[in-house]
Structures are given as C-alpha cells and as structure tokens.
Amino acid sequence: MSQTLRLIPIGGLGEIGKNMLYVEHGNDALIVDAGLMFPENDMLGIDYIIPDYRSLLDKKHLVRGIIITHGHEDHTGAIKHIANEFDAPLYATPLTRGLVEVKLRDAKMHADVTLNTIHAGDKINLGPFGIEFFHVCHSIPDGVGLGISTPAGLIVHSGDFKFDHTPVDGWPTDYSKLAEFAGRGVLALLSDSTNADQAGWTPSEAVIDPAFDAVLREAPGRVIIATFASLIARIQQAANAAARYDRKLALVGTSMIENSRIAQKLSYLDVPDGLIVPIDEALRMKPKQVVIMTTGTQGEPSSIVNRLAEGRNRQFDLHELDTVVFSSHPIPGNEEMVHRTINKLLQRGARVIYDPIAPVHVSGHASQEEQKLLIHLVKPKHFIPIHGELRHLHQHAANAREVGVSPDSIAVVENGTVIDFKDGEMHVGDRIPGGYVFVDGSGVGDIGPSVMREREALAENGVVVVDLRLNGSGALASTPELTTKGFVFVRDSEEMLGGARAQVQATVLKHTGAEPEVVKEKVSSALADYFYAETKRRPMIFTVVS
C-alpha cells in the first residue's frame, strides 16, 4: 500500500506557507524556507514573528534537509531559530547561501550548521525526495522554485516568482523545466499568491531603466535612491544609470554594503571598476556627479532616509537640490510612516520621486495572467495557492478556476492545515495546534494575548502609581504621592491631580482600619472613577499601601 505524502504550510502571521513549508513522506521530511514576519501596527513592542513549528518538534528527527528558495527575510529571517531546532543540512543557491551565512554568523551558529550550495538546474536526493531546482525571476537574484519528486508524485513549488521577459540579469524564469514537469505529470502545484488580486502582468524590471534615466537627467543635484538592501537588481540598475550619466555611486548602510559585497563577489552584481566610491569621497564631489543608494524605504525611524528627512543624519545633510527616489512600495502597514517621511523630505526642500509619480518600482511577484500561465505550463492535477493572505489565496483559486482547474482539485487552507496525498487524491485534514510566536527582545513565544492586552491598555491611557503611607491606626501618615506616565501632562494637570489626592484621602478616611488589601482596592477604584469623570480616560492604577 502506498504511503501518504503530507504537506503542512506553516506561517508566522497572516500569510500562508510563506515562512515555512513542511513536507513529509513516511519517515522522511523536508523543510522549505525559514522566514520571519514583521509585526502589525497593533502588536506593541514585538520585534518579529516566527513560524509556529512547535507541533513539529516531535518529528525533528525526520527532517533530511532545509531548503531556502531565495534570500528575502520572509524566507530566511528565522533561520537561527529553525536551524537550532531542526538539525538538518541547508541547501541554497550561492547568493541565498551568502545571505544566510551572514545571519548564521551573527547568531554565532555558523559552525553548527551544514550549508550546501546548489544551483538552478541541479537535482539532489534527500531520502525519498528528488529535488530539482529551477530558476525563477523575483526581486532578488538567484531565486529558485522546486520540483519535488516523491513516491506519491511530483510536487511543483513556485517559490516567489514572476515571469519577467527582460530581467536585469537576463535570466528568465525556466519555462522549459516547467513544461517538462507537465510532461512528467504534476500531482500538485503550490504557487505564489501575493499579487492574486492584480489584473494583467507585472511590469518587467526593465521599466525602471527609463524612469531612472529621467530622474538622473533632470536632477539638479545629488540623487539619493532608497531601496531594499536585498534588491541587488535595483543596485545594478542604479549603477548602470549612474554610468550612463557620468555619476559615481556610493552605497550607504551596513546591510546594503554587505549584500552588495556578497553579490559582487559571487558575480550577481556587475559594476565597472571605479564606479562605486566610498560615501565620504562622494560627499566631496560635485552634487551632479553623485548617486547615493541606501535603505530606509519604509520610513523606519533609524534609517538614513528618515534621519535625512528629520535633519538628524550625522554623516551628511539633505541639500535643497537633492532628489530622493523611493524605489520601493510601502509594505502594508507602513504606508503612514513612508508618506510622513516623503512629506518631511519635501518640507526640507528636496524633490521626491516615488511610484505612482514615476515608475521607479515594480513588484517582484506574478500578477493574474502570470499565475494563469504557470498553471497552463505545469498542468497540475491539484492546486494549492500559497504565499499570501487568505484573501489572496481565495482570489488565486478563482484565477485557477478561470483556467479550468476543477474546484475540487484546489485546496485553500490556512497555516497549520494538513494536506495529504494518497493514491493520487488530495485530502485536506485538520489544523495542527499553533498560533503566533512573537519574538520580543530575547524572549521567543513568551508574549501572548494577555501581555499584549496589558500593553494596549498602557498605551491607551498610561499609568498612575499611588504611594500610600498609613500609620498604626490606618490613617494616612503623609500626603499620598501620585506618579503618572503617559496619562496627562503633569505640569498642566496640577489641579486635577490635587483633586485625585483629595479623593485618596477621603477614601482612606472612609475605610480607616480596614485591611490594607481593602484600602488598596477602594483607593484604586475611587481613583479610576475620579479620573474617568475628569478626563474620560482609564489609566492603569497601581496602589502601594504601606
């Protein structure tokens, strides 16, 4: 009797199967990707979120390998956590491996993890799995999708992809391999849903070139281009444009410099000698001779772009004739911060260029027509949309139905859902236990809903600490002291806080001789009522009775 092939998408937050996918057959398993998610705006104080693989820990001995499809944070950022729990060799293309190595070195885990370099076109065998890596275009070079041959059939995993006919590195997605898979028969296709609600075809990276040309041609002074540190292709395009307009290129920011260094060393970035100059050299040149490239496209407070916008960058200031280009889109949730940064840059006299004002950024993910093309190329028996929120998966399923995939052959599932294949049939099972694993400081998974609710309450109305000294007979030994933070501006609220002290005194008087616990509770409750009546706010109140 044939064994079951089991797939479980695991995720950090709302996107499904993006950060991690678990593949199991018999006593062998694979992990695909090891990424993190950034918290949403109301996840107060959280640094990042990792896939909830806790239910898989009893299967850790089954895992034969961890495969990373490309070098983005949402596919690599949890590597130190995952490689720490699952003791299996890593497989990645040269650039992806280079970027993962930096993370492992930072976590002082480099010596403990076996790293293997693979290339698009390679095939490796891990237990019963034969894994073929095929090249896909995306907003970072050297991304791959996977063909995973299993005893139950062939699974195709798109990775993050688009069909770019004119990519910056001249390396299109591997159509022939996809067609070849179709010829062999594909049990299931797992495909990137990020842009499932975008009609048409995602523009090629090539549209950036004329946009950059226009910016450099018209810029009266320096051009500062902000983009993601991983967008090596964009750095290439900026370098090309700089060369065309006789400007030098300076890179600023640790991650961008580090990534470019790795990409250059591995020949993913091809820049003529002397084009890239150190920033302090660039700062001594005529403004019209300079392009500066940096990170900070998301309005992050500590980024160079934001420091320039607020006039607090140490190394150099924003000039009136500077042109700042946001070669990026705001990540959902960051819109306000990005727009605020743009407004501040304009306020300081800079010119600011961003999409939709000019086409200085394109998405790295397939739109609807590309998603349909992938389905037509691969001709899968079953279809599992992944890499997107539930709404994207549902729309991707609708797109698949449009091109003839039967509704019964599509599985739209949430993270943790077990999908089994047996005798060529797909069965959607239950969800394994799981939720959010918040990382806050050095704590992993120790912050849950109750702590989050306390943070929300503190953020909403602040805190009041009451220091209450009682004498032997239970009367006040001294005037009660009130300390507030985040509640009211103390200097303007003396009268109201005086009233609060009177309220405390009256309450203690009324309950003289009661147990300290009772006094404490009565005082807190009287103060809560008083504060609400006076301010319509509900600060958190701590009363210390001694």
Add this chain to the structure above:
Amino acid sequence: MSQTLRLIPIGGLGEIGKNMLYVEHGNDALIVDAGLMFPENDMLGIDYIIPDYRSLLDKKHLVRGIIITHGHEDHTGAIKHIANEFDAPLYATPLTRGLVEVKLRDAKMHADVTLNTIHAGDKINLGPFGIEFFHVCHSIPDGVGLGISTPAGLIVHSGDFKFDHTPVDGWPTDYSKLAEFAGRGVLALLSDSTNADQAGWTPSEAVIDPAFDAVLREAPGRVIIATFASLIARIQQAANAAARYDRKLALVGTSMIENSRIAQKLSYLDVPDGLIVPIDEALRMKPKQVVIMTTGTQGEPSSIVNRLAEGRNRQFDLHELDTVVFSSHPIPGNEEMVHRTINKLLQRGARVIYDPIAPVHVSGHASQEEQKLLIHLVKPKHFIPIHGELRHLHQHAANAREVGVSPDSIAVVENGTVIDFKDGEMHVGDRIPGGYVFVDGSGVGDIGPSVMREREALAENGVVVVDLRLNGSGALASTPELTTKGFVFVRDSEEMLGGARAQVQATVLKHTGAEPEVVKEKVSSALADYFYAETKRRPMIFTVVS
C-alpha cells in the same frame, strides 16, 4: 490704498487646509470648514485631532460666518469645538446642515449656534465677502465649492470635488459657473489635491451599478454591503440594485440609519415604498431576498462587519452563503485592520468582494486630468493646492505647471502659513504658531510629545512596580514585591522574577542606610540592567520605598 486679503489653511494633521481655512480682509473674516482628522497608528490613545486654531482666537470677533462645504467628518467633525470658540452663524446646504445639526445636538449646542441653509446657486454677503455656492460632485451629495468675491479679487475654492458626468443624483459639477468665474477674472484657485498622484480621470459613480448587479446576480444568499455612513449615493445604488433583483434592503448601524433618514427626508435619497425593511424583518426573509447595508469598512473593532468576522455580532450571525461587499477603500493607516477583517470573513466561509477584485468602489476626488480641467475652466491668476498631504500638493503644483500655470504663481504651503494678496500679487508669509491638537477623552490639546513618548515606552515593554519596605536601620523589612503589566507573562517567568527580587535584595543590602531616594534610584537602575540582560527589554520601573 488697497487692503490685504489673507488666507491661512489650518489643519489637524498632515493634510493641508482640509479641516479649516481662515479668510481675512481688513476687519472681517470667514472660516471655511470645521473638520477633524483621525490619529495615525502611532498616536497612542488619541481619539481624534482638531485644527489648531489657537493663534486665531484673538481674531474671533472678526469672523462673520462659518461655511461648511460638505458633510464629511474631515469638514464637519470639529464643529462643536470651532462653533464654541468662534461665535458666528453657520452656512451649509440642506443635507450638510442636517448632518451638522446632529453633531450640535449631540454636543447640546444646538440652541447656541445659528444655522443657515444655503443652496448651490445662492449668493450671500458677509461683510466685504460675497459668497457664491456652486455644486460639485463628491462622495456625499449636496457638496459645494465657493466663489468668494473680496475687495482684493475673486477666490475660487473647489471644496472636495470630482467631475462625474454620470453621478448617481444626476447633478454634475457646475461647469458654467466655473467658466463664468473665469470670465470675471479669478485672483486665486484653491483646489482639492487628494488624488494629485492619480493619472487620468476618476471613474464615475456609475461604474458601481454593473458591479453591484453582478454581485446581486451571483450571490447565493444574503448580500451585506459595507460602506461609509455618509455615502448616501452608494445607499441609493444599493437600493436600486436591490429593487432590480427583487431583494429588500435593510440598513444597520445608528449613523447609517440616521444619515439615511435625513437624506430621505430632504429628498437626497429616493427609494420606492416598502423597499427598505427593518433588519429583524430582513432576518426572517429568505437569504436571496435580502441586501443588508452597514458601516464598518475600516475594520473598526466595534463595527458590525468586524463583529460578524469575529463571530460576536449579537443581532445576527454570518452565514456560509453570505456575500460581503466592501464598497470602500481603506483609509491610509487602516489597511492592516481592513485586510484582517476580510481574511476573517473568508475564514468563516463568506464570499468577500472588494476593490480591486471588483469595481465596487470609486474615489470621490478628482484625478490629474480633472484637476487640470478645473484649472483650464477657472483660469486663475494664482494657484494654491489644498486638501492633501504635502506630497499631494507638490504633485498638484506639477500638474498645474503642466497646463501652463507659472511656477511663481503657485503657493505650496503647510498648515498655518499666511498667504497674502495685495494689489493683485500673492505673498507667502510665515507660519503662525501651531501643531497637533489631540483630543483624548475630554482633554483637548493637553496631550503633547512627552506624554506620547511615555505611552510609547509603556506600549513597547510594559511596566514593573516594586514595593520596597525598609525597617528603621534601612534593611529590608519583607521580601520586595514586584508587580508587572505588559512586560512578561508572569506565570512563565517566575524564575526570572525571582532573580529580580534577589537583585533588589542585594542592591538594598549594598546601600543599607542610604537615603530612600538613593535606594530607590539604585534599585531601579539595578533592575533595569537585570531585566535587559535577561530579556533584552526595558520596562518602565517604578520603585516605591517605605
């Protein structure tokens, strides 16, 4: 010698001149609009933000009238604050007046404010100002723009507008009046910049009709349409579609019912008898006979849509065959909450339709080609983009330059900037003092940056209160008590908190006999170091020594 005409855009937050505009000539002044802004995600605990008119209070005796261009919150929501400070009669069209009256009644100010009804096409005189109201299309009916004749020249104010050739109420923007203004000579045009970065022409409200038809035709059960309570035109369109598909329409939510009642009474909503039914009647009908219309398009936690998404709506539940339509776009900053709500609705089995999946919403603001048309129609001598963030104003200025407005005749300014007109020339002056006026509970303007920073710190890492009892000789009289909120999950952190108590004991021992203030400071600082070492978090620490 001629007198100066002065304009000062006043705003609550990042958008310029949207919430309030101050117009002054000699000893007479006008206020245009009295709106509020909603706080950004990192403005913790703030309810809303009102225009900072504090510097104008010494001119309050000059104000001859307060004119409201249309009934949206960002033009009406601060009326109770502004009408309280500036004792002048209000002027608004019937629907706008109806909506403002509700606010004044809620604030128990109805008896104190003089309300005057005006109509598009009317002209009134207030001191030296002759004000002509002209109809503009927008996403609420009965909106007007203003032609303000002053001794210094004619000012045209667009209000919030679009050029819709097929608006739901059949009432296009008043092109002839705009052309007539041009014939008389326009000193300055103030124009809506919201969509300045959107190419082309904003689609007509008419595109919604076939989209609603498709939804109602294909819906296997109830259709629940969420939209803004002020979007009377959308309620009309839903009613029309319901009638076409033999469904009844039920309205849910106080503000939507109240607004519809006012709109119906004033004939801005034309619905056949018997089409609108109470919700409890609708709930007894067959699902395919029902359209429910409600608010909650922004994922607000307490809205009906979000309660349905989370399965905690009291009056009725979501059914598997329900179709939920978001006839709206997320307001910037709300994207995460909206998408989370959509995902939860899908999770519960509903079908969800939203733009861009189907064209079930269009903007109420002019895009680039419409903005250019307005300039061509009005032929202003000077151009002042308003109603947008600085980035929109800059782009609107670029659009104006494209159609031949001289750069010297354009003023891109921030809120509080004085713009003077004298002898036909425009002079941009300094900014009057001002900033954000946060409303939090009953406090207006009492929360500033320092309190916000405290709230941020509390939100980030929570709070720890240490209760320290010393005996006469300065040694600990009892084990120190630690209370935490929003810092760690206490049940899982007993060991770490035990270590913290030991840290406190060691610190007190080391400083036995020192002043209580010194002990307090040393304990707080030792704990801060300990917590950071253990958790990489920095909670706010309050030490109470007694």
